[in-house]
Amino acid sequence: MEHVVVIGAGLGGLRTAEQLRAAGFEGRISMVGRERHVPYDRPPLSKHVLSGEWAEEKAHLSGPEELRALGVETYLGDPAVELTEGRVVLASGKVLTGDAVVVATGSDARRLPDQPAGVHSLRTLDDSLALRDALSGARSLLIVGAGFIGGEVATVALAKGLKVTVLEALPVPCVRAVGDQVGQLVGRLLSEGGCDLRLGVGLKGFVDEHTVELSTGEQITADVILVGVGARAVLDWVHLPGVDAANGLACDERGRVHGATRVWALGDAAAWDDEHRPGRLRTEHWTNATEQAAVVAKDILGLEGPPPALPYFWSDQFGLKIQGLGRLDLAERVVPVRGEGMSGGPVKGTVVAYLDAEDRLVGVVGFGAAKWIPRYRPLIAARAHIEDAVVA
Numbered sequence: 001m002e003h004v005v006v007i008g009a010g011l012g013g014l015r016t017a018e019q020l021r022a023a024g025f026e027g028r029i030s031m032v033g034r035e036r037h038v039p040y041d042r043p044p045l046s047k048h049v050l051s052g053e054w055a056e057e058k059a060h061l062s063g064p065e066e067l068r069a070l071g072v073e074t075y076l077g078d079p080a081v082e083l084t085e086g087r088v089v090l091a092s093g094k095v096l097t098g099d100a101v102v103v104a105t106g107s108d109a110r111r112l113p114d115q116p117a118g119v120h121s122l123r124t125l126d127d128s129l130a131l132r133d134a135l136s137g138a139r140s141l142l143i144v145g146a147g148f149i150g151g152e153v154a155t156v157a158l159a160k161g162l163k164v165t166v167l168e169a170l171p172v173p174c175v176r177a178v179g180d181q182v183g184q185l186v187g188r189l190l191s192e193g194g195c196d197l198r199l200g201v202g203l204k205g206f207v208d209e210h211t212v213e214l215s216t217g218e219q220i221t222a223d224v225i226l227v228g229v230g231a232r233a234v235l236d237w238v239h240l241p242g243v244d245a246a247n248g249l250a251c252d253e254r255g256r257v258h259g260a261t262r263v264w265a266l267g268d269a270a271a272w273d274d275e276h277r278p279g280r281l282r283t284e285h286w287t288n289a290t291e292q293a294a295v296v297a298k299d300i301l302g303l304e305g306p307p308p309a310l311p312y313f314w315s316d317q318f319g320l321k322i323q324g325l326g327r328l329d330l331a332e333r334v335v336p337v338r339g340e341g342m343s344g345g346p347v348k349g350t351v352v353a354y355l356d357a358e359d360r361l362v363g364v365v366g367f368g369a370a371k372w373i374p375r376y377r378p379l380i381a382a383r384a385h386i387e388d389a390v391v392a
Ligand SMILES: Cc1cc2nc3c(=O)[nH]c(=O)nc-3n(C[C@H](O)[C@H](O)[C@H](O)COP(=O)(O)OP(=O)(O)OC[C@H]3O[C@@H](n4cnc5c(N)ncnc54)[C@H](O)[C@@H]3O)c2cc1C
Pocket: 007, 008, 009, 010, 011, 012, 013, 032, 033, 034, 035, 041, 042, 043, 044, 045, 046, 078, 079, 080, 081, 104, 105, 106, 107, 122, 123, 124, 149, 237, 266, 267, 268, 269, 283, 284, 285, 286, 287, 289, 312, 313, 314, 315, 316
C-alpha cells in the first residue's frame, strides 16, 4: 500500500487521512476536493456561521499547514469527474492512480423542479454565507421542508426578527427521521418557537425567486426562500461496472464497495450493509462519517477496525438540543420515559424510548435532555427490555 487517494475533502475524507496516519501509514495520501475550501465542518453552517456568531474560518476542520503536516497532497477546487478501478480523473485532466481509493464525496442538497437560481439551498459553506447575507436586511423567510435544517435555519431567522413560514408536504415534520409521534414534538417546537408552520401542504411550483404557489392555488411571498428537502449522493461520475450507486455506493460492513476492488466509500456517499436486517443503510449524520472513516482506514491497512457504533445525531433548535441515539428505524412503538412533552406538556426535558416488537430498547430521542441521553447508550447496546431500561 503506497498511495491512498481520498475523493472528497470534507469531514469523512479528512478523518480518513488522519486515521491512516494515526494507524502508522507512511505512504502517499492524495485528497481531492470539489470546493476550493480546506475541509470544513457542516453543522455550524445552519447554526453559528449562519447566525454570524462564528466567522467562517471557525468552521474549518484543518488548515493548509495542518494538511501539510499530515502529509496530505491536496487537489482543491478540482473535482473528480471519473472513477474507474484504481484510477481517478479530475476536472483539470489530472489523473491519480491509487492502491486504494476512498469515496467520501458526501451528498448534495435536493433541488425542486424548476427551482429558480435565487432560491436558496444549504449544503456548503458558500451556501451558508449566501443565505446569511440574504437574511440580513430581509423581513420574511419561507422555508420549504420542515426537516432538521429547516428547523435550525428557522431558529436563526426568528432570532434575527424575521417572520418565518415553514411548508411541509407531510402531515408531520421529520417523520422519516423520528417517526410520527416524536415528529409531532418537532412540529410543536417550530410553532411554539414562532413559525407559521403549514403541514400537509402541496407545492405546485415557483412563481419566481420570492413566491411559491401551493396546490390550492394560494401564493406565498417572502423576501428569502430556502428549500430544505433533503440530500442525495451524486455519484454519476463513478464508472465501476456492476457497482450499485443508486442511493450511495453499496458497501460491505467495512466500507469496501461491493463489486469493486481496492475502492472504499463512507459517510453520506455510502450505503453500508446493515448488520441488523437485510439491506443497506445510508446515514447522513456527522458521527457516522467520523466512525466509518476509522473503520475504512484500518481496513485499508489490513488492521482490525473498531466495533460498530450506535448511530447518533443531534440538531440545535429553539434553544434546545434534539438528540437521537440508536436504530430508531427498527422500532415498532415509542413510549415516553422522561418529561411531559408526549402528554402535551413542555417539549423540553422529554425523552422517548424506541422499542422493538419484544419491547426491547433500540433507541431514544431527547429534547433538551443532553444529560440523560448517554445513560441510555449501554441499555440500547444491550437491547435491554423496557422494564429494565430505567435510568436514574
Ligand atoms: C447545513 C448542515 C448542517 C448539519 N448539521 C448536522 C448536525 O447538527 N448533526 C449531525 O449529526 N449532522 C449534521 N449534518 C450532516 C453532516 O454534516 C454530514 O453527515 C457530514 O458532513 C457527512 O460527511 P461526509 O464526509 O460524508 O460529507 P461532506 O462533509 O459533505 O464532505 C464531502 C466533500 O466532498 C466534496 N465532493 C463532492 N463531490 C466531489 C467530487 N466529485 N470530487 C471531489 N470532491 C467532491 C464536497 O464538496 C464535500 O466537501 C449537517 C449537514 C449540513 C449540510
